[in-house]
Amino acid sequence: MRSPGLHTRLSLLLLLAALLGGLAHAALSSWASTWSTAALLVGLALLLLAMIALAGLMLAPLRRLLRALEGSVLSYRDGDFSMSLAAPSHGQPPELAELLRLHSELGLALREQRQQLAQRELLLDSVVQNTPVAMLLCQPQGQISYANLAARQLLAKGRSLVGANLNTLLADAPEALAAALQNPQDQLVSVPENGQEEQFHISQRSLLLQGQAQRLLLLRRMTRELSRQEVASWKRVIRVMSHELNNSLAPISSLAHSGAELARRGQIERLEAVFKSIGGRAGHLHQFLSGYASFAKLPLPQPAAVLWPEFLAGLRAHCQFELLGGWPEQPGFFDAGQIEQALLNLIKNAHEAGGPPGEVSLSLRSDGETLVLTVADRGPGMSEAVLAQALLPFYSTKRSASGGGTGLGLALAREIAEAHGGRISLANRSDGGLAVSLLLHGQARA
Known part of the structure; x- marks a missing residue:
């Protein structure tokens, strides 16, 4: 026999309460003269207790279900989807039985989704851990919250990096790598490693993870590529x-x-x-x-002391640029002809980048024994794919009516910088454009 529904039970309860109330009123009206006040009060109390007991008995399944649902919701809030409610007992209202069935299906679906998510996370972690691209996830203060195997081998010889501070690690890292990781722009840098120059393409992205700001660093070895x-x-x-x-x-x-x-x-x-x-x-x-x-047939450089006014005057005779910040107090020490050729190529590329000609600039900065010559423009910059191949000989993105570029400008500048024992660095500017820097070492001899 099917149990009465919750609506039916509540209707019967109200009907019974009305009936008992009417009987109680009739009894009080007819027996008020014969019953004492104490007896009437006792009768009313017994009637009230009977009504409360009857209401509790009829609403007990609902209270049990509400307590069970409260416990399961709290478990779901804490991420525990293993809790399940017991099957409806005999005599359970059909509405509550249907609610229990739907709740059980919901719990089963959440558990399956949790298992699938855990499997996907395990697969993703396996892929990320074994990828050759070094990946770091850092908090705004520099604390590392995630590092894959390639990142641990590159920065800590395989040790765990979770909880370490990136700035502390960079204190012992090569200077070029430390400078590149502290610069928020994508760039291509050369880093000395095991007696050889290793090319790294560095990408940085800002993201929100679980409501917290994070910085994702990707370091890809480019030498083999x-x-x-x-x-x-x-x-x-x-x-x-x-x-x-x-x-x-x-x-x-x-x-x-x-x-x-x-x-x-x-x-x-x-x-x-x-x-x-x-x-x-x-x-x-x-x-x-x-x-x-x-x-x-680039000849070996013949470094010599270079006076900045004469060098810049000769450079201005061939191209147009804005000098930012003056020049170092000490003379330079490099092959003036080769460095001039490299800067001419870089300034020519800057003018052809599509930005305003007046925004092409040259800056000179001396940092101890390192001289940094930076040519910057306000063009569109370089995409990640172009940035990764920009230093290749004969690689060019120019497609003009005359047949495009030869792809030798940046490659020749790179050869000249490396012939001087230095390197070249490319980085997109945060407010638009590209900055190309020649870093020449050994300037203290000047």
């Missing part, structure tokens, strides 16, 4: 040179044949135009090859 890209670049440049040589040699061969035919026929007056065309094609080919030869 750069080597692979260099091979692809050499293949590309061979194709470009073959194409350019064919485009020049084929007309020269044709013009030489035409000149020989004109000479055989005695039409000497037309030979001047033929020779002029041959000379033009040969001059174009020479100019094309000389650009690549200057990169391939």
